[in-house]
């Protein structure tokens with residue numbers, strides 16, 4: 001029955017986490033998966049989340065199935081978080097938001113939905129992108145192509161090439177864009193660049209599909225939603241999948257959402273209906289604890305301000321370890337231009353290391369990066385940054 005099955009090579013990110021956990025060297029450093037660790041190298045449970053859980057327990061609610069689209073309070077809070085409290089699109093009923101199983105669940109529901117309703121379109125992702133983007137959209141039956149993005153010579157953005165490529169796409173092509181803190185490169189569009197991109201998306205009648213997995217890890221909650229809000233202001237129809245895994249440090253709770261910002265309330269109703277059906281066919285309905293967590297943290301004024309403070313601390317710590325790595329490595333390797341470590345933002349930096357150099361880091365120094373050369377800044381601490389810099393200096 002199953003003899004013909006080909007072996008699964010394993011996921012490039014999760015496989016490294018397994019290898020890291022098996023590694024018995026006490027000085028090992030995990031800079032692989034996109035998980036935020038604190039200054040003590042621990043996975044934090046945020047105070048706002050602890051308090052929300054205390055309240056959820058005290059409320060002692062039953063645990064019915066949620067509707068296919070998820071919890072109404074959670075969905076309303078997400079829409080406001082993305083677009084801003086008073087956004088007219090919300091009042092006009094043009095936003096269809098569903099609560100999903102992490103943002104991965106949202107991305108996948110959106111991919112299946114689009115494959116049904118825009119079946120002949122191709123998907124375009126940045127070169128490079130999160131590997132799973134390609135897997136998910138191909139898994140839904142799409143052809144996936146890439147547009148120019150990362151500039152290996154400068155560690156920056158190939159913005160003009162990106163624009164030129166998008167200008168040549170067939171109408172209604174689906175363009176996956178990282179709203180902030182690009183994974184894996186840490187290279188983002190500046191607001192002025194979004195402002196130049198949006199008219200191209202409109203002229204070519206492209207469908208933007210934003211992935212917002214790191215809101216609050218770049219410049220701030222509102223600042224990191226610039227792309228979402230600029231697209232909404234331009235009147236374009238678009239999708240956005242957003243995650244709380246990182247920003248609330250609730251990875252395994254699977255807190256995320258998918259929103260479609262539509263041209264009219266009637267369209268939003270149609271989209272919502274078919275999103276519900278898409279969910280029903282995959283996992284039926286999302287998780288109730290995830291809904292309650294997000295609704296409490298976003299909806300309660302005290303918990304919300306606690307979250308904003310804790311998120312700011314995480315953001316600040318990542319900037320500080322970035323600077324520390326840059327300073328240490330620059331001192332060891334004054335021959336190298338390492339400015340990219342400071343200009344790249346959020347959780348990741350793209351080091352430009354080859355897969356062989358990454359292998360040496362792991363084998364000889366117990367420092368774990370993704371083989372693409374992606375370094376998760378959030379695994380650095382003031383305590384390990386020296387050792388990481390020494391190791392990097394030896395392999396570059």
Ligand code: KET
Nearest residue numbers: 013033034102103104130183213243245256
């Ligand atoms: N989008 C992006 C860009 C992303 O980096 C991740 C996770 C996700 C979506 C999925 O997050 P969710 O928890 O489903 O809301 N990225 C890290 C973990 C992983 O690969 O699953 C990573 O790149 O390391």
